[in-house]
Amino acid sequence: VTALNRLKAIVGSHGWIETPADVARYATDYRRLYGGPTPIVLRPGSTAEVASIVTACAEAGLAIVPQGGNTSLVGGSVPTAHGGEVILSLERMNRIRAFAPSDATITVEAGCTLAAVQAAAAEAGQLFPLRLGSQGTCQIGGNLSTNAGGSNVLHYGNARDLVLGLEVVLPDGTVWDGLRALRKDNTGYNLKQLFIGAEGTLGIITAAVLKLSPQPKAVETAFLAVPDVDAAVALLNLVKDSAEYGVTAFELMSRASLDLAQARLAGGRTPLPLEAAGWFVLLEIVGGGTLNDALMALLTEAQDRGLLLDGVVAGSLAQAEEFWRLREEISDAQTAAGGSVRCDIAVPISRMADFITAASLAVREIVPEVRIIAYGHVGDGNVHFNPLRAVEAAPEEFLRHAPAISHVVDDIAHALGGSISAEHGVGQAKRDELPNYKSPVELDLFRLIKRALDPRNTMNPGKLLARS
Amino acid sequence: VTALNRLKAIVGSHGWIETPADVARYATDYRRLYGGPTPIVLRPGSTAEVASIVTACAEAGLAIVPQGGNTSLVGGSVPTAHGGEVILSLERMNRIRAFAPSDATITVEAGCTLAAVQAAAAEAGQLFPLRLGSQGTCQIGGNLSTNAGGSNVLHYGNARDLVLGLEVVLPDGTVWDGLRALRKDNTGYNLKQLFIGAEGTLGIITAAVLKLSPQPKAVETAFLAVPDVDAAVALLNLVKDSAEYGVTAFELMSRASLDLAQARLAGGRTPLPLEAAGWFVLLEIVGGGTLNDALMALLTEAQDRGLLLDGVVAGSLAQAEEFWRLREEISDAQTAAGGSVRCDIAVPISRMADFITAASLAVREIVPEVRIIAYGHVGDGNVHFNPLRAVEAAPEEFLRHAPAISHVVDDIAHALGGSISAEHGVGQAKRDELPNYKSPVELDLFRLIKRALDPRNTMNPGKLLARS
Numbered sequence: 001v002t003a004l005n006r007l008k009a010i011v012g013s014h015g016w017i018e019t020p021a022d023v024a025r026y027a028t029d030y031r032r033l034y035g036g037p038t039p040i041v042l043r044p045g046s047t048a049e050v051a052s053i054v055t056a057c058a059e060a061g062l063a064i065v066p067q068g069g070n071t072s073l074v075g076g077s078v079p080t081a082h083g084g085e086v087i088l089s090l091e092r093m094n095r096i097r098a099f100a101p102s103d104a105t106i107t108v109e110a111g112c113t114l115a116a117v118q119a120a121a122a123e124a125g126q127l128f129p130l131r132l133g134s135q136g137t138c139q140i141g142g143n144l145s146t147n148a149g150g151s152n153v154l155h156y157g158n159a160r161d162l163v164l165g166l167e168v169v170l171p172d173g174t175v176w177d178g179l180r181a182l183r184k185d186n187t188g189y190n191l192k193q194l195f196i197g198a199e200g201t202l203g204i205i206t207a208a209v210l211k212l213s214p215q216p217k218a219v220e221t222a223f224l225a226v227p228d229v230d231a232a233v234a235l236l237n238l239v240k241d242s243a244e245y246g247v248t249a250f251e252l253m254s255r256a257s258l259d260l261a262q263a264r265l266a267g268g269r270t271p272l273p274l275e276a277a278g279w280f281v282l283l284e285i286v287g288g289g290t291l292n293d294a295l296m297a298l299l300t301e302a303q304d305r306g307l308l309l310d311g312v313v314a315g316s317l318a319q320a321e322e323f324w325r326l327r328e329e330i331s332d333a334q335t336a337a338g339g340s341v342r343c344d345i346a347v348p349i350s351r352m353a354d355f356i357t358a359a360s361l362a363v364r365e366i367v368p369e370v371r372i373i374a375y376g377h378v379g380d381g382n383v384h385f386n387p388l389r390a391v392e393a394a395p396e397e398f399l400r401h402a403p404a405i406s407h408v409v410d411d412i413a414h415a416l417g418g419s420i421s422a423e424h425g426v427g428q429a430k431r432d433e434l435p436n437y438k439s440p441v442e443l444d445l446f447r448l449i450k451r452a453l454d455p456r457n458t459m460n461p462g463k464l465l466a467r468s
Numbered sequence: 469v470t471a472l473n474r475l476k477a478i479v480g481s482h483g484w485i486e487t488p489a490d491v492a493r494y495a496t497d498y499r500r501l502y503g504g505p506t507p508i509v510l511r512p513g514s515t516a517e518v519a520s521i522v523t524a525c526a527e528a529g530l531a532i533v534p535q536g537g538n539t540s541l542v543g544g545s546v547p548t549a550h551g552g553e554v555i556l557s558l559e560r561m562n563r564i565r566a567f568a569p570s571d572a573t574i575t576v577e578a579g580c581t582l583a584a585v586q587a588a589a590a591e592a593g594q595l596f597p598l599r600l601g602s603q604g605t606c607q608i609g610g611n612l613s614t615n616a617g618g619s620n621v622l623h624y625g626n627a628r629d630l631v632l633g634l635e636v637v638l639p640d641g642t643v644w645d646g647l648r649a650l651r652k653d654n655t656g657y658n659l660k661q662l663f664i665g666a667e668g669t670l671g672i673i674t675a676a677v678l679k680l681s682p683q684p685k686a687v688e689t690a691f692l693a694v695p696d697v698d699a700a701v702a703l704l705n706l707v708k709d710s711a712e713y714g715v716t717a718f719e720l721m722s723r724a725s726l727d728l729a730q731a732r733l734a735g736g737r738t739p740l741p742l743e744a745a746g747w748f749v750l751l752e753i754v755g756g757g758t759l760n761d762a763l764m765a766l767l768t769e770a771q772d773r774g775l776l777l778d779g780v781v782a783g784s785l786a787q788a789e790e791f792w793r794l795r796e797e798i799s800d801a802q803t804a805a806g807g808s809v810r811c812d813i814a815v816p817i818s819r820m821a822d823f824i825t826a827a828s829l830a831v832r833e834i835v836p837e838v839r840i841i842a843y844g845h846v847g848d849g850n851v852h853f854n855p856l857r858a859v860e861a862a863p864e865e866f867l868r869h870a871p872a873i874s875h876v877v878d879d880i881a882h883a884l885g886g887s888i889s890a891e892h893g894v895g896q897a898k899r900d901e902l903p904n905y906k907s908p909v910e911l912d913l914f915r916l917i918k919r920a921l922d923p924r925n926t927m928n929p930g931k932l933l934a935r936s
Contacts, residue, residue: 100818102705146654147654147658153652157629161625161629170909170913174909175909176909177907180885181885182814182885183848183849184617184621184626184814184848184890185814185889186665186890186892186893187887187888187894187898187906188902188906189662189665189666189670189913189914191910191914193661193662194657194661196658197654197656214708218711237570243682243684243685243755243756244756287711287712288711288712288762348571348649349570349571350568350570377652380651380652381652382651417650418650419648419652419653419655421653421655422650422652422653422654424654425654425655426654426656434656439645441642441643442656442659445644445921446656449662452917452920453913453916
């Protein structure tokens with residue numbers, strides 16, 4: 001109680017939440033799969049308050065779960081079932097601290113939503129290119145802590161590629177001010193990249209200097225039906241080989257995943273009839289004045305090579321947004337459908353078709369009637385391969401097979417040189433699987449680093465690595 | 469002696485060098501500024517041999533300096549004056565292990581020269597975009613250990629941005645096999661980025677999976693005279709704002725730096741008369757069929773805005789290579805001239821003109837007669853700001869002022885939010901300056917990581933951090 005009172009005093013009366021009804025949305029993830037009891041939710045308003053909280057918690061032996069928009073798909077942003085962690089929400093730290101358009105940089109606090117960062121950049125005619133379905137809710141601190149990917153990685157890189165500097169509160173409460181705005185700096189270990197993607201287990205990211213890009217002069221968006229995954233990959237290579245434009249998105253979607261999304265969008269018209277094919281691609285390219293000509297030439301070439309069954313090019317921004325809405329609706333539609341297993345897989349791009357074929361077969365051996373909700377950022381070798389119960393099957397019944405499905409899909413990805421978590425991270429969901437796919441040498445290095453930076457294991461314990 | 473015999477047995481008779489005359493070129497850096505005594509030079513032929521060496525050295529308490537092409541500008545690849553380190557040259561580990569053009573990846577051993585990697589990629593019509601003056605000599609393992617920059621960073625990123633996976637021999641002799649070929653992989657701490665740029669102080673990079681890019685369809689190279697540094701930065705922003713092409717290089721060169729290079733190239737004709745301006749820019753852009761038109765439009769626009777005094781566009785590949793030869797000759801020409809201080813500075817791009825003005829003034833207060841050899845990758849906010857003795861001044865006399873010059877230039881860069889080593893690293897040269905410009909928090913983190921991974925401090929001791 002003394003410790004909690006000290007924490008309350010640090011953040012002031014608006015800065016903490018204890019009422020169970022109000023705590024609930026912080027203590028449970030948005031899919032209601034993960035969560036646990038917490039003594040208190042703290043909402044600090046400044047880096048100094050975060051530092052004081054971390055110091056107080058260290059002294060009281062309290063563990064901390066840092067939380068952004070709580071959109072984690074792996075239970076990374078909520079307590080473990082074990083519970084007892086203080087939840088430290090960054091949501092009140094949502095200021096743009098500095099904006100330097102002439103340097104194409106912006107300095108933001110961790111609690112800014114991704115959409116707010118995008119909007120601030122856009123106001124000055126620039127682009128912050130990270131693009132996620134959850135961008136209205138997720139926060140940039142969480143995006144960086146999890147090295148978010150999304151739909152623009154192909155052209156602009158992952159979240160870690162968009163960061164010039166960081167401010168981090170370390171596990172002992174000291175503040176590392178690494179808010180540099182430099183494109184090049186070779187003065188020591190790259191601490192920044194250690195904290196990015198560490199899922200809050202090494203410290204709390206409180207602010208960042210982000211790289212901006214010029215807004216594209218012209219954008220073309222096309223919705224394409226392809227014969228199969230092999231054709232999609234061949235199309236990708238054809239698209240990437242152009243000098244006339246940049247490829248900002250190449251999203252593959254299985255017929256079944258679009259069926260789900262369409263149903264949830266009240267069955268509106270899809271850009272192409274979904275009966276046309278088993279696989280579809282959402283393509284976005286950026287360039288200059290002759291972009292539309294270049295796209296038309298590309299599509300003709302693709303058709304000649306047998307890589308394209310049909311296609312439609314967005315005639316307006318509104319139509320392009322419709323294409324994207326369909327793509328972005330898949331994830332929520334699947335959650336709403338209930339009874340699915342999420343596998344966030346990466347493989348070398350040349351193995352994508354092999355992976356999908358082998359994984360689909362293997363899953364059907366476990367559950368013959370299953371819908372393969374496969375979609376994602378195939379341009380990066382990343383597919384969300386999510387087996388979903390048949391329409392008539394009960395979710396609980398299907399989910400009995402979840403561990404077996406997850407296991408076999410991850411095994412196949414691993415055997416093809418792949419990753420069992422391309423962009424979602426490890427969190428609680430994949431933590432106990434990690435030792436099956438990582439060498440003891442690599443896990444030892446993880447533990448060595450964790451112990452060096454967080455010897456008391458108070459920073460997001462039980463995520464990524466088991467509580468030891 | 470027993471330890472040395474064990475080391476000799478590991479590498480076999482071709483794998484070691486003891487004769488002082490033969491050892492010399494390994495034990496001294498190429499500018500003959502750094503170096504120290506070594507008991508033996510080891511040239512292992514495989515990762516297994518490297519691992520055995522590291523294990524044997526750990527057991528014998530012998531320190532190791534890993535060495536690539538020995539082109540370090542900061543004494544990173546040779547023993548300290550203190551000496552006693554075994555030199556482990558990777559030069560015999562120069563195989564291309566795998567090449568997957570359809571995934572745009574190549575797996576190479578650390579001892580491949582950068583030029584060999586470039587050539588292997590080019591053979592399959594692809595591009596490994598790292599470009600350095602020393603590319604015929606420097607080795608990829610050294611490039612990664614130092615996070616090399618060079619002339620293509622603007623478009624393709626630093627060395628660390630070109631790496632998908634690594635193989636590293638750790639300080640205890642175990643091998644971390646992180647040779648993954650994935651664009652996305654969020655399964656734990658980013659170990660790869662910790663070893664990249666660590667200057668061999670955390671382990672020895674023995675192999676890497678590198679990302680390749682499509683070769684540009686068209687390249688245009690222009691040699692431009694600009695009114696001043698402000699105009700150069702404004703020109704950079706104008707160039708970068710185009711959607712018609714990518715900007716692969718934007719190299720600024722002071723008149724004095726070109727004078728040196730021209731003299732060393734036997735005084736051949738320069739692309740523009742050097743009397744035309746105080747500052748010149750080497751611009752390279754890549755794109756498609758209409759690239760030349762786009763360049764011409766750009767240059768017209770730049771001239772209208774008063775950003776350009778004169779310019780010439782390379783009419784052939786040979787002419788473009790001439791432009792580049794002039795640029796790349798500057799560094800060696802300066803070394804040959806003797807008596808200069810190298811400051812490898814980065815600042816936010818908008819502060820570049822302020823930096824050069826302030827630093828030039830400050831240096832002239834110390835040594836009124838001085839040539840400002842300033843050149844480099846201004847597109848990345850990086851300039852090599854190298855005061856050089858006046859023609860009539862004796863090198864030794866001038867170099868008495870080196871510490872004061874270095875200090876004041878670094879101070880100015882730091883005050884502008886900059887870095888005292890943008891791409892050269894820390895090594896021995898900048899080690900003792902680091903504490904003036906890094907916070908104790910950051911240095912503590914460096915030491916924490918160093919101690920966790922290399923508790924005996926046998927990996928390149930005395931580089932980056934002081935021997936403790």
